[in-house]
Amino acid sequence: MTDAVLQTNGISKSFGALRASRDISIDLKPGEIHAIIGPNGAGKSTLIGQICGTLRPDAGAVRLLGRDVTHQPTRARARAGLGRTFQISSLAMEDTVLQNVLLGALGASGRPWRFFSNVTRDTSLRETAEEALARVGLLDQARMRTAELSHGQRRQLEVAVALTQKPKALVMDEPMAGMGSEGSKLLTGFLDQLRHEAPILLVEHDMDAVFSLADRISVLVYGEVIATGTVDEIRSNAAVKEAYLGDEA
Numbered sequence: 001m002t003d004a005v006l007q008t009n010g011i012s013k014s015f016g017a018l019r020a021s022r023d024i025s026i027d028l029k030p031g032e033i034h035a036i037i038g039p040n041g042a043g044k045s046t047l048i049g050q051i052c053g054t055l056r057p058d059a060g061a062v063r064l065l066g067r068d069v070t071h072q073p074t075r076a077r078a079r080a081g082l083g084r085t086f087q088i089s090s091l092a093m094e095d096t097v098l099q100n101v102l103l104g105a106l107g108a109s110g111r112p113w114r115f116f117s118n119v120t121r122d123t124s125l126r127e128t129a130e131e132a133l134a135r136v137g138l139l140d141q142a143r144m145r146t147a148e149l150s151h152g153q154r155r156q157l158e159v160a161v162a163l164t165q166k167p168k169a170l171v172m173d174e175p176m177a178g179m180g181s182e183g184s185k186l187l188t189g190f191l192d193q194l195r196h197e198a199p200i201l202l203v204e205h206d207m208d209a210v211f212s213l214a215d216r217i218s219v220l221v222y223g224e225v226i227a228t229g230t231v232d233e234i235r236s237n238a239a240v241k242e243a244y245l246g247d248e249a
């Protein structure tokens with residue numbers, strides 16, 4: 001496990017009597033997409049929260065690029081290279097597409113927010129932002145209000161915002177949610193490329209996307225990882241079929 005970019009070692013988290021994470025050890029290796037799947041309430045968001053720093057584990061450790069970040073706040077983890085996209089959009093709808101990405105680039109630069117008024121004139125931030133937009137295919141929409149984008153384009157924009165941090169690892173929370181089949185196909189193709197730049201821990205309910213993208217899958221049930229393996233291993237795992245996949249396997 002020494003080459004892992006991101007790693008949890010036996011993390012556990014309870015909410016009162018509910019054990020939402022039970023001794024979870026997973027890792028993310030360079031160049032891979034590791035999908036986390038499981039039924040509603042299995043503990044996927046709780047796991048992500050501990051990895052990204054919004055929740056503190058009761059036990060265990062989180063390591064990023066070999067460093068223990070268990071006690072570091074979200075912002076420090078982001079600075080250290082952990083990028084994230086959210087289940088619920090964190091975009092500013094009234095701002096333009098470019099402004100949203102500039103905001104991300106400013107955050108990643110570590111400069112104080114009071115400089116935001118000058119940000120559109122900052123050449124290096126602008127270059128970073130435009131490069132990220134070009135990567136996700138949204139450069140032509142840079143001046144549009146974010147509210148005017150389609151749902152799929154907003155998902156692409158969230159990825160662009162995450163890319164401004166030049167992440168070493170990405171945690172993506174249901175990027176396919178609400179996408180039409182065309183949008184899912186586009187985003188799937190994009191994530192397929194992106195994994196070589198930053199490996200991706202992917203929480204996703206869309207099994208077509210998971211089966212076509214994941215190098216490895218971990219299955220969470222009642223806060224516990226019941227199996228980790230390749231797509232074929234997970235599809236043929238009897239416990240996984242019984243607990244989650246059923247006919248989808």
Ligand SMILES: Nc1ncnc2c1ncn2[C@@H]1O[C@H](COP(=O)(O)OP(=O)(O)OP(=O)(O)O)[C@@H](O)[C@H]1O
Nearest residue numbers: 015016018020038039040041042043044045046047
């Ligand atoms: N802050 C909290 N306080 C109390 N219980 C919580 C809290 N957060 C999550 N839970 C509970 O922990 C369990 C795991 O929830 P979690 O949201 O992590 O599951 P999930 O796999 O992400 O679900 P979904 O697929 O529906 O998003 C659930 O039973 C949930 O009700």
